[in-house]
Amino acid sequence: MSIDRNELRVWSMKTSEVPHSIPSAYVKVLQRWEHARASAFVHESDRRDYICAHALRRALLADCFGLRAGSWDIEQRHLQKPIIATPIQHGTAESNLTHTRGFVAVVVGLDCAVGIDAEDRNRHIEPDAASLICSTSEHDFLNAIPSSSPARRELLLHMWVRKEALLKAMGVGLSFPLPAIDLDHNGHPSLSHSTFAIGAISDWRIWNIDAGPSHLVAVGAHHCGRSLLPTHQAINWHDLEDMLLHGNSLGQANEDYR
Ligand SMILES: CC(C)(COP(=O)(O)OP(=O)(O)OC[C@H]1O[C@@H](n2cnc3c(N)ncnc32)[C@H](O)[C@@H]1OP(=O)(O)O)[C@@H](O)C(=O)NCCC(=O)NCCS
Structure with missing residues (x-):
């Protein structure tokens, strides 16, 4: 091994x-x-x-x-x-x-649930997709970036990829509402609604993977207290x-x- x-x-x-x-x-x-x-x-x-x-x-x-x-x-x-x-x-x-x-x-x-997602960095994403992806605080952060800025589109796409990687690691996929999850910059998630029972959210983490300029890639995992x-x-x-x-x-x- x-x-x-x-x-x-x-x-x-x-x-x-x-x-x-x-x-x-x-x-x-x-x-x-x-x-x-x-x-x-x-x-x-x-x-x-x-x-x-x-x-x-x-x-x-x-x-x-x-x-x-x-x-x-x-x-x-x-x-x-x-x-x-x-x-x-x-x-x-x-x-x-x-x-x-x-x-x-x-x-x-090994011995930890894992998930991965990738998207083309140039993929089109509707600006109003933010309401399907972002938590309230993420929405505020996004709104601070001018709507015409390419950085705003890329940030939204990145949030999508990171959350999908997490939900794929959990095995629930997109059946779980993305706006209920808040992600901090270090990839630590928290739940903005306590109504969703998916165990201890702090046991999960997301990492950005640098897989070159063409695609955004993220990995999620149940870290079980391990580094x-x-x-x-x-x-x-x-x-x-x-x-x-x-x-x-x-x-x-x-x-x-x-
Ligand atoms: C899983 C899901 C997020 C994949 O999204 P996608 O962007 O279309 O596809 P990706 O290329 O990123 O991933 C596809 C792979 O994820 C894996 N996958 C399928 N279902 C999965 C799940 N529930 N959790 C994690 N991974 C899953 C498969 O290996 C699949 O590969 P395949 O299509 O070659 O068989 C999406 O299909 C989804 O949300 N499905 C609904 C899950 C659901 O409703 N579950 C309810 C019961 S818990």
Whole structure:
């Protein structure tokens, strides 16, 4: 096992650079349900993003825990956070992934719930989306920035990404109202309404990940009192293919795929 209990390991990849004929090594490590989901996409680019994200997660799990990429049994139920069913020796492997057009990212941790979100930095966001994202105090902070300023749009997008990473770590996703959460600059959340029972909010934290100029990325985690530290690596599509083909992370095809 190469990950320790305080590390949150993040890998990201630009899928816009992946060839149109997706490397077969990516496809071979997926489970049957992942194949079914992948083939249901209408747009080829969405299918590519999906396959890349899921292959990247398997390669990262292999890198962290030494089990082959194709051997991980991951269960996904409708609307629920996917769980890793494969047991590991010294705890529980946790992961989460995100895909947005042309870019995917994955986080893996040990014994702590994790979530990740990414958005294109230039993505359009309606100014009135602030009422769906910001708490009252965040709204006041945002309103202090001139509405014509690009910094205001980017701050709003950043708040969205950070909150979504947190809610994905919690497993509730966007079923939880974003304005009920207040985030401070250090990534510590608090609840502006006590009516939402999601446990001790102070046990959670969010980090910004510097994954380059094109995308905003954030990771959320249940820190359990530990000093978690995210690390990030940008993975080139060819290196991922190499890892899956020649590295320790090459798995046999999953049983249900074979
Ligand atoms: C989860 C959610 C935030 C993802 O948002 P998104 O911006 O569309 O997608 P992202 O690319 O960032 O993340 C997608 C990945 O998140 C993971 N995911 C799915 N549901 C999840 C959940 N409840 N919590 C955390 N992660 C989840 C999956 O791995 C998914 O990957 P896949 O689409 O390749 O299978 C959004 O779909 C959502 O809020 N869903 C509703 C959840 C809900 O209502 N749950 C009710 C029961 S608790």
